[in-house]
Amino acid sequence: AQSVTQLGSHVSVSEGALVLLRCNYSSSVPPxxxxxxxxxxxxxxxxxxxxxxxxxxKGINGFEAEFKKSETSFHLTKPSAHMSDAAEYFCAVSxxxxxxxxxxxxxxxxxxxxxxxx
Amino acid sequence: DSGVTQTPKHLITATGQRxxxxxxxxxGDLSVYWYQQSLDQGLQFLIQYYNGEERAKGNILExxxxxxFPDLHSELNLSSLELGDSALYxxxxxxxxxxxxxxxxxxxxx
Numbered sequence: 001a002q003s004v005t006q007l008g009s010h011v012s013v014s015e016g017a018l019v020l021l022r023c024n025y026s027s028s029v030p031p032x033x034x035x036x037x038x039x040x041x042x043x044x045x046x047x048x049x050x051x052x053x054x055x056x057x058k059g060i061n062g063f064e065a066e067f068k069k070s071e072t073s074f075h076l077t078k079p080s081a082h083m084s085d086a087a088e089y090f091c092a093v094s095x096x097x098x099x100x101x102x103x104x105x106x107x108x109x110x111x112x113x114x115x116x117x118x
Numbered sequence: 119d120s121g122v123t124q125t126p127k128h129l130i131t132a133t134g135q136r137x138x139x140x141x142x143x144x145x146g147d148l149s150v151y152w153y154q155q156s157l158d159q160g161l162q163f164l165i166q167y168y169n170g171e172e173r174a175k176g177n178i179l180e181x182x183x184x185x186x187f188p189d190l191h192s193e194l195n196l197s198s199l200e201l202g203d204s205a206l207y208x209x210x211x212x213x214x215x216x217x218x219x220x221x222x223x224x225x226x227x228x
Contacts, residue, residue: 032215043120043208044219051215090161096215105151105174106210106217108161 002027002093006109014117019063019078021112023091026072032094033074034106035065039087047089050074051096061085086116121145122220124209130226136197139223143190143211149173150192151217152184156205167192199227 007022025031032051036044048059055067061084065076074091088111095104121144131137143150152164154177163176167186178184181199186192196203204227210217 034216036219043122043221044210045120046216046218049216092161094215094217105163105166105176106153106161107163110160 002107004109012115019081021076023074025093032096034092036090120218124220139194141192141209147211149212151210153208
């Protein structure tokens with residue numbers, strides 16, 4: 001079984017400060033990992049993904065994440081927070097079957113609400 | 119815009135009723151997934167279809183069912199509704215390793 005733990009249900013930063021949202025996963029197979037963002041009253045938007053290529057993954061809006069197998073982590077960072085980054089962020093792991101034509105369900109963490117102060 | 123559409127956007131109904139949620143995947147995507155988002159359970163996988171066939175089941179209640187039609191759109195049917203079924207229901211579609219989510223249907227059971 002797969003699981004995801006997001007450390008910190010709420011993170012608050014000042015505008016211009018570093019954003020660090022933590023995600024640890026558990027998976028019995030090499031994982032595919034994702035970060036999604038959800039703005040109020042909207043759906044989930046893909047920020048970035050790791051699918052066994054480069055361990056440092058760059059996404060949209062200046063976000064990036066690093067896959068660390070030894071730490072079973074996939075933390076999300078952004079060097080300088082903007083007010084528009086305020087949202088809820090979800091880390092997810094997939095039970096994808098590599099080489100298949102169908103990719104598996106996502107198991108999500110509980111989410112981290114990011115607040116950005118002026 | 120992810121290219122995944124869901125209707126209706128909001129649904130308000132009473133306990134014991136039945137509703138149908140509709141999802142149209144991105145053009146060319148064969149896989150459709152349904153998820154439920156609630157305050158107490160978070161985001162939970164319900165069911166997956168691939169090209170009309172059920173592929174995987176998650177924490178889906180027996181009162182819930184889904185299907186995927188030949189044109190690849192999918193419907194999630196929720197029956198004998200209870201207050202606890204109030205939630206945001208998302209549909210996602212994928213071609214390969216990435217799922218793209220629709221805007222969701224917010225279901226309120228009164």
